Amino acid sequence: MSHDSLSKFTLIVLATLVCVLAHAHDKNTLVPEGYDAYSAGPMPDRIILMMTPTPESSQTVNWRTNQAVSQSLAQISLALPTPGLHLEAKTVIGEPRAVDADNGGAHYHTVTFENLEPDTLYAYRVMGEETWSEWFQFKTAANAEKAFKFFYFGDAQNSVKSHFSRVIREAFMRNERPAFMLHAGDLVNLRDGNHDDEWGEWFDAGAFLNAMIPSIIVAGNHEFVGGLLQLKRSLSPQFEPQFTTPDNGPDGLKKTVYHLSYQNTLIVVLDSMSAIYDEDDAIKQAQWLDDLLAKSEHRWVIVSQHHPIHSVSAGRDNPVLREHWQPVFERHGVDLVLQGHDHTYGRGTSAPLPGSNRSETSGPMYVVSVAGPKMYVIGDEDNPNMQRMGEELQLYQTIEVASDRIHFQAWSADGVLYDAFEILKNTSGGSTVNDLIPMDTPIHRCTNPNRPEADRCWNGKELISLP
Numbered sequence: 499m500s501h502d503s504l505s506k507f508t509l510i511v512l513a514t515l516v517c518v519l520a521h522a523h524d525k526n527t528l529v530p531e532g533y534d535a536y537s538a539g540p541m542p543d544r545i546i547l548m549m550t551p552t553p554e555s556s557q558t559v560n561w562r563t564n565q566a567v568s569q570s571l572a573q574i575s576l577a578l579p580t581p582g583l584h585l586e587a588k589t590v591i592g593e594p595r596a597v598d599a600d601n602g603g604a605h606y607h608t609v610t611f612e613n614l615e616p617d618t619l620y621a622y623r624v625m626g627e628e629t630w631s632e633w634f635q636f637k638t639a640a641n642a643e644k645a646f647k648f649f650y651f652g653d654a655q656n657s658v659k660s661h662f663s664r665v666i667r668e669a670f671m672r673n674e675r676p677a678f679m680l681h682a683g684d685l686v687n688l689r690d691g692n693h694d695d696e697w698g699e700w701f702d703a704g705a706f707l708n709a710m711i712p713s714i715i716v717a718g719n720h721e722f723v724g725g726l727l728q729l730k731r732s733l734s735p736q737f738e739p740q741f742t743t744p745d746n747g748p749d750g751l752k753k754t755v756y757h758l759s760y761q762n763t764l765i766v767v768l769d770s771m772s773a774i775y776d777e778d779d780a781i782k783q784a785q786w787l788d789d790l791l792a793k794s795e796h797r798w799v800i801v802s803q804h805h806p807i808h809s810v811s812a813g814r815d816n817p818v819l820r821e822h823w824q825p826v827f828e829r830h831g832v833d834l835v836l837q838g839h840d841h842t843y844g845r846g847t848s849a850p851l852p853g854s855n856r857s858e859t860s861g862p863m864y865v866v867s868v869a870g871p872k873m874y875v876i877g878d879e880d881n882p883n884m885q886r887m888g889e890e891l892q893l894y895q896t897i898e899v900a901s902d903r904i905h906f907q908a909w910s911a912d913g914v915l916y917d918a919f920e921i922l923k924n925t926s927g928g929s930t931v932n933d934l935i936p937m938d939t940p941i942h943r944c945t946n947p948n949r950p951e952a953d954r955c956w957n958g959k960e961l962i963s964l965p
């Protein structure tokens with residue numbers, strides 16, 4: 499090990515020790531010490547619909563039980579007005595996977611319903627140990643162009659049941675049947691272990707919405723858990739079994755990189771954590787995306803990754819993403835890039851890259867948002883790339899997609915519209931971004947009189963600490 503490497507290693511060790519000591523008593527869930535709130539039982543739990551690449555004709559469901567349930571079995575029927583759903587239901591069998599977590603062993607189940615009719619309401623249930631879940635209903639995508647709406651959430655991460663729950667539930671109360679929900683990474687905090695209670699809280703926060711509205715899940719840095727000192731990280735052991743993804747990404751990154759089509763919109767999920775840790779993984783994803791977009795005939799392209807191309811908060815720059823990904827986004831006319839990680843709100847189109855043929859008024863529109871209670875402050879050096887920013891706001895976003903327009907709205911947890919813009923697509927494929935709120939509307943700043951750190955408004959965990 500060279501002298502420089504040794505120094506870097508020593509610094510990492512010291513920083514980690516300081517961090518571990520400082521947060522040794524932090525609690526990130528509402529579960530009392532020693533109480534077993536989230537071990538797997540005979541009844542199915544953590545039931546979640548995961549969007550497939552063909553949502554007009556297929557739907558995947560994941561759920562969890564104890565390990566006594568050795569078969570993955572689900573039933574599906576057209577949603578009927580009558581209670582005898584089971585009479586016409588088709589039984590579909592999948593495969594369980596065993597996972598050992600700190601709440602004990604569990605079986606994670608996956609079933610994919612296929613040959614479904616487009617734009618149709620279905621009912622399904624999943625099996626536990628001599629019992630069933632309730633019947634849940636979901637609607638398939640249309641197979642022709644039809645306007646739809648979806649939710650986009652930034653990081654939930656800390657005190658998830660206490661504070662993220664009101665955001666996802668408020669979004670649902672104000673919007674009828676969204677097509678899907680996109681979570682842009684850091685759903686939970688994890689990082690230094692395998693905290694199954696945090697996953698339990700995340701599933702509790704979304705509750706039955708997870709089982710009725712398909713999800714798209716982006717992996718953030720906190721979905722990776724590390725051994726000692728974070729020197730080697732791997733995906734949380736629950737991640738893959740509980741979030742089935744399409745398996746159509748580049749080799750070596752298929753669990754976290756993939757694409758989906760919802761009618762005339764292509765949705766691409768990238769893995770910025772792997773890209774930042776290993777530049778080869780940034781290049782691999784750029785080449786895969788370049789090929790994918792060159793062949794795409796979709797009207798709209800939406801990309802989501804956790805770390806932002808343009809940061810909003812101080813000291814969180816990700817130049818490797820700008821070097822390898824931004825040129826691909828611009829070359830192929832990506833419309834919208836949905837991101838998290840910075841624990842602030844910000845959106846902007848930024849200046850076109852040198853040599854780019856995109857116009858000043860077109861996308862990509864880069865957005866950073868946050869849904870949970872961990873809040874940072876805006877870094878002044880990043881302002882030139884942002885047209886609208888905010889601090890200390892728990893937000894959800896509704897995004898309506900029609901043939902000629904994307905209508906984006908950011909709503910605070912108390913139901914106030916904080917930001918809005920539209921992207922208009924002309925007949926030749928060009929686009930124009932228009933602000934839909936006055937750009938001199940004051941930005942929301944941190945109000946916490948007792949900031950935990952100069953660049954943090956809230957840590958998020960102190961909100962559930964006992965007096």
Ligand SMILES: [Fe+2]
Nearest residue numbers: 684718719839
């Ligand atoms: Fe993050």
